[in-house]
Amino acid sequence: MTSPAHQAVDPVKLDKLAEVAVKVGLQLQRGQDLLITAPVAAMPLVRLITKHAYIAGAGLVTTFYSDEETTLSRYAHAPDESFDRATGWLYDGMAKAFGANTARLAISGDNPMMLASQDPAKVARANKALSMAYKPALEKISNFDINWNIVSYPNPAWAKQMFPDDPEIVAVEKLANAIFAASRVDAADPIAAWAEHNANLAKRSSWLNGERFSALHFTGPGTDLTVGLADGHEWHGGASTAKNGITCNPNIPTEEVFTTPHALRVEGHVSSTKPLSHQGTLIDNIQVRFEGGRIVEAKASKGEEVLNKVLDTDEGARRLGEVALVPHSSPISASGVLFYNTLFDENASCHIALGQCYSKCFLDGASLSQDQIKAQGGNSSLIHIDWMIGSGEVDIDGVRTDGARVPVMRKGEWA
Numbered sequence: 001m002t003s004p005a006h007q008a009v010d011p012v013k014l015d016k017l018a019e020v021a022v023k024v025g026l027q028l029q030r031g032q033d034l035l036i037t038a039p040v041a042a043m044p045l046v047r048l049i050t051k052h053a054y055i056a057g058a059g060l061v062t063t064f065y066s067d068e069e070t071t072l073s074r075y076a077h078a079p080d081e082s083f084d085r086a087t088g089w090l091y092d093g094m095a096k097a098f099g100a101n102t103a104r105l106a107i108s109g110d111n112p113m114m115l116a117s118q119d120p121a122k123v124a125r126a127n128k129a130l131s132m133a134y135k136p137a138l139e140k141i142s143n144f145d146i147n148w149n150i151v152s153y154p155n156p157a158w159a160k161q162m163f164p165d166d167p168e169i170v171a172v173e174k175l176a177n178a179i180f181a182a183s184r185v186d187a188a189d190p191i192a193a194w195a196e197h198n199a200n201l202a203k204r205s206s207w208l209n210g211e212r213f214s215a216l217h218f219t220g221p222g223t224d225l226t227v228g229l230a231d232g233h234e235w236h237g238g239a240s241t242a243k244n245g246i247t248c249n250p251n252i253p254t255e256e257v258f259t260t261p262h263a264l265r266v267e268g269h270v271s272s273t274k275p276l277s278h279q280g281t282l283i284d285n286i287q288v289r290f291e292g293g294r295i296v297e298a299k300a301s302k303g304e305e306v307l308n309k310v311l312d313t314d315e316g317a318r319r320l321g322e323v324a325l326v327p328h329s330s331p332i333s334a335s336g337v338l339f340y341n342t343l344f345d346e347n348a349s350c351h352i353a354l355g356q357c358y359s360k361c362f363l364d365g366a367s368l369s370q371d372q373i374k375a376q377g378g379n380s381s382l383i384h385i386d387w388m389i390g391s392g393e394v395d396i397d398g399v400r401t402d403g404a405r406v407p408v409m410r411k412g413e414w415a
Contacts, residue, residue, distance in 0.1 A: 005156045006044050008173035016185040017151060018048035022056050024194045025149030025249050026103050030057030035097055038107035040067045042153035045107055064090070068114055068157065074126075075118045083125040086133035098140035101244055104148035111157030112340035115280025124309035127279050131313060131382035142384065144240060144360040147248035150343055152179050161340050182253040182332050182344060194249065201237035204257045204325075204414070208235040211406065213398035216323060218270065218350070220394035222287060227323050227352070228265025230377035232363045235259045243366050255332060255347040258324035260361040262377030264293040266320055273349055274388040277340045281306045286387060294318045295354075310354070316381030322353035322361075328392045328412025342386050350390025350409070355381035 022028050034053050038046050043065075050061045074082060098104060115123050131138075141148050159171035166174065180186055187193035218225040237257035241247045272286035283303030288295045295318040300307045311318050326333075326349055333348035357378040359365040365373075374380065396409040407415035 005159070005169045005172040006041075008169045009044065009154060009176040010180070013176075013180045013185050014045060015048050016190055017180065017183055018045060018052050020183065020185055020190050020194065020252060021049050021105060021149055021151045022052040023191060025151060025252050026105060026147050027246050027248050028053055028056045028058055028103055028147070029246060031059050032057075033059045033097065033100075033102040034061045034105060035094060035102050036061065036063040036105045036107065038063060038065055038153070039110050039155055040065045041155040041157075042107045042109050045151070045153045049105065049107075066110070068111055071114065072118075075115070075122060080122075083122045084129055086126075086129040088133040091133045091137050094134075095136035095140060098137060098146050101146060103146060103246075104141060106148075106150045107153050108150055108341060108343050109153040109155035109158055111155065111280070112161055112277035113280065113282060114157070116282060118280070120281070120305045120309065123279065123281060124306060127310070128313055128382070135382055138356070138384075142356050142358055144242045144358070144366075146244055147242045147246040148250055149248060149252060150250065151183065151252045152341065152343060154179060158341065162337065178335060178337055178339075179344075181335070182347070184253070198238035198249070201254070201257055202239075205235040205237045208257060208259070208325075208398075208408075211398055211400075213406070213408075214401045215265070215399040216408065217397045217399055217405070218389065218394060219396075220391065222271030223269065223389060223394065225268040225270040225290070225389075226266070226399070227320065228262040228267075228293075228377070229323075230260040230262045230357070230362065232376050233259045234361050234363050234365065236358075236361060240360060251343060251347070253332065253344065253347050255330040256324040256326045256351075258322055258358075258361065260357045260378055261320040261323045261352070262293065263316070263319040263321075263357075263374075263379035264377065266290040266293045270352070270389050272387050272389060273391040273394075274338060274345050275302075275340065276385070276387040277342065277345075278303075278306065278310065278385060282340065283307050283387075293320070310383065310385065313355075313383050314381055316379050317355055317383050319354070319379045319381070320352050321355045321357035321379045321381065321384055322351075322386065324351050324353075324386070325396070325409065326350050326390060327409070327414055328390065345388055346386045349388035350394065350396070350412075351386050351388045353384055353386040355379065355383035355385060
């Protein structure tokens with residue numbers, strides 16, 4: 001059952017978002033199956049995406065829904081041992097589907113504070129069990145075996161978190177409009193707008209790939225961080241071609257160019273510039289220190305217990321799997337809105353990700369084995385969690401192998 005507040009969502013723009021998800025996000029192929037995951041609040045968007053998928057010739061569209069009330073029922077009533085389990089058979093099935101070239105679409109929009117009042121130990125145990133069960137499916141995604149995409153729907157609980165002083169229907173309308181603007185469905189021709197945007201991101205990636213920096217040096221308030229880049233790393237941004245030959249836009253919206261850091265070559269300290277909403281918990285004012293690529297000290301003003309439990313997920317959770325560059329003047333940043341949603345907030349700011357790297361971000365990554373990726377500095381983990389470290393006060397230099405430095409960003413903008 002969807003909330004009456006969904007009536008505040010412009011139906012024409014929502015239909016355009018569904019079309020963009022299928023034609024740009026996935027570039028779904030005729031005969032290809034599609035697996036969707038979504039909160040029940042996003043049912044209006046699920047229905048439209050399903051329609052556009054079948055118009056595009058989809059084989060079968062299958063959706064799995066999540067629901068805040070049923071999630072909270074588990075924390076209120078389930079036996080303690082429940083929190084060390086996850087629905088492994090479901091994720092095994094997803095991995096099997098992706099192995100058979102099923103496309104993947106996730107609709108984000110959960111209440112970012114859903115689990116804020118729950119026992120952090122139970123949250124961490126449930127998250128770890130989920131990460132372990134999901135790993136076979138996640139590897140198909142992080143290795144870009146298939147075309148995949150994430151878009152968002154303005155769940156009323158999320159909207160009220162962003163606009164707490166507004167009535168629910170007004171908050172939903174504001175969030176919907178922010179999603180539409182960031183996703184470029186406000187444009188007269190969204191498909192053409194995305195083609196132009198992808199071309200601009202490709203130019204940035206091409207420049208960085210030509211420079212072949214050995215490291216990036218970030219400096220700013222609370223930040224003096226050197227991120228070594230993996231051997232044979234490759235920068236990407238916007239559209240990417242999956243191993244199945246389909247060019248997709250994994251994230252809608254996206255403003256980033258990104259690559260793989262070297263898991264053993266990160267040194268210094270860094271402070272977050274935006275809160276991280278992780279699995280229903282808000283983690284704010286993160287401060288960490290790296291030695292030899294590993295986080296050896298971590299603090300946060302809010303959610304510190306959850307942060308430290310995340311870092312203890314496995315050996316790779318304390319190392320980096322991604323570094324991404326985003327100008328401070330990006331449309332999402334310029335909106336001045338904090339989304340409490342990584343899909344949006346990471347595209348307002350340069351960011352790093354704890355955990356699993358993308359094999360896509362290596363030269364000839366599709367042909368590299370996991371051992372080769374590790375040898376070149378790629379990180380492996382059950383998690384992949386982005387958090388924001390960029391602002392209008394952060395400078396970034398590219399460091400060449402001979403130590404020479406090249407300005408990459410000044411005060412958050414491309415130099």
